[in-house]
Amino acid sequence: MTLLESVDLTVLTNLVLSITVVAISIWGYSRIGKPTPLYFGMAYVLFALSHFITLIGMNQLHATALIMMRTAGYVLVAVGLFAIIRDIIGRQQVEQALREKEEHISATFDQTAVGIAEFLPDGRIIRHNVKYGEILGCPDDNLQTVSIWDLITPDEHIVHFEGMNAVIQGDRNEYSGDMLFAQRAGPPVWCRISLSSVRAPEGRPRYFILVLDDISERKRAEEALATLNTGLEGRVAERTRELKDANTALLKEVYQRSFAEDRLKLALTEKEVLLKEIHHRVKNNLQIIISLLFLQAKKNDDPASTSALTDSQTRVKSMALVHEKLYQSTDLGSIDFAGYLQNLVSNLMVTYGADKRRIRVTVLAKDLPLTINTAIPMGLIMNELVSNSLKYAFPEGREGELSIEGHAEGDTMQITVRDNGVGIPESIDWRYTESLGLHLVQMLTRQLRGTIDLSRESGTEFRFIIPVREGR
Incomplete structure (x- = not known):
């Protein structure tokens, strides 16, 4: 092979290598950061080997072998270029995905609802979103030249410095709290902050993420609520004082009333004792009168006078019995009329010598408490009627029954005195009789504002209707 051919082979080899280098530069293969593919190395070896064989004149090798070596080199270059193109396309796809x-x-x-800023350990902000600028009152300003500490009010700086500085120094991972930030234009704004660190592989903080949530509305609501609570607490305290004063006054009044009640109870007790003593003395005085009448009747030889004195004794006894029942009763204002009638009938039967086996007496008068103003007139009325029955209704040892019944009915009390004796003759007008007893019965009934009726069927029956309000 001539020198010109050798030169051409050298130029050809250098041209291929140059094209390869230029292709790598054009397609950006060097940016991939990978070593040159083995294809170019092998192609370079084949080109260099064929060129070396040509230069030393190894003519014993067939030309076809040289052509095959060079063709293989070209193929390897093409394959290498294809690999470069494939890697570059893959790189571009990865970069596109990363950009997206x-x-x-x-x-x-940028569109999150809270403000986010990233800043370095020296406090310089490296980036922030739109909401961060809006919260701090400077949505169009670039805050990256501003230190994070310049945005915190002095008072809040003192309160939160220790916690935030611990995150910045790497002593803790995060810090949160309510903080007052200064706006570029406008009043300070309350934010809920969350500060966290992003650490390098070796563990030291690289930068920090600050999240701001505007809680101004909540703070204003809390202040309004606090004001309302203060007002309510003041009203409650005032009301409590009023209630305390009222309670003190009430306790004082209760004490005074209790003291007055104690004095009243003492006075009532003394009055009860005095009334009992009075009733007891009246009863004793009446008993003296009864004794005098008894002695007078005993010494009197005139039957009519003796009878009159005996009747007087029974009348005084009926009054004395009322006073006796009153001072023996726990209620000084009234007496049990049924118990009074039982004692009255027993005394009259003894006085007139009536045999209980011959004359059966029944008293039915429950729940009829009478005051002294009613008891004495009613006692005298019962005394006269029972005395008349015992003296005149059952002559010559005749047997019979005597009953006294009483009950309350509406605003009145009704009392019936009945016997089955000989009865009052029809010829006697009992309303205008000369009998002192019947005259006394009518007079006392009018005094009680009541009514009296007589029935002569099967003996004698007197019916009384006495107004409760007037008679009790």
Whole structure:
């Protein structure tokens, strides 16, 4: 082979190598960061070997072998170029995906509802989203030249410095709290902050993420609520004082009333004792009168006078019995009329010598408490009627029954005195009789504002209707 051919082979080899280098530069293969593919190395070896054989004149080798070596070199160069193109395309696809992901993250970063800023350990802000600027009152300004500490009010700086500095120094991973930030234009704004660190592989903080959530509305609501609570607490305290004063006054009044009640109870007790003593003395005085009448009747030989004195005794006894029942009763204002009638009938039967086996007496008058103003007139009325029955209804040892019944009905009490004796003759007008007893019965009934009726069937029956309000 001539020298010209050798030169041509050298130029050809250098040209191929140059094209390879230029292709690598044009297609950006060097940016991939990978070593030159083995294809170019092998192609270079084949080209260099064929060129070396040609130069030393190894004519014993067939030309076809040289052509095959050079053709293989060209193929390897083509394959290498294809590999470069494939790697570059893959790289471009990866970069496109990274750009799209970065755009997505950036859009999310800018459109989030809270303010986010990233700053370095020296406090310089490296980037922030739109909401961060809006919260701090400077949506169009670039805050990257501003230190994070310049945005915090002095008072809040003192309160939160220790916690935030611990995150910046790497002593803790995060810090949160309510903080007052200064706006570029406008009043300070309350934010809920969350500060966290992004650490390098060796563990030291590389940069920090600050999240701001505007809580001004919540703070204003809390202040309004606090003001309302203060007002309510003041009203409650005032009301409590009023209630305390009222309670003190009430306790004082209760004490005074209790003291007055104690004095009243003492006075009532003394009054009850005095009333019992009065009733007891009245009863004793009446008993003296009864004894005098008894002695007078015993010494009197005139039957009519003796009878009159005996009747007087029974009348005084009926009154004395009322006073006796009153001072023996726990209620000084009234007496049990049924118990009174039982004692009255027993005394009258003894006085007139009536045999209980011959004359059977029944008293039915429950739940009829009578005051002294009613008991004495009713006692005298019962005394007269029972005395008349015992003296005149059962002559010559006749047997019979005497009953006294009483009950309340509406605003009245009805009392019936009945016997099955000989009865009052029809010829006697009992309303205008000269009998002192019947005259006394009618007079006392009018005094009680009641009514009296007589029935002569099967003996004698007197029916009384006495107004409760007037008679009790």
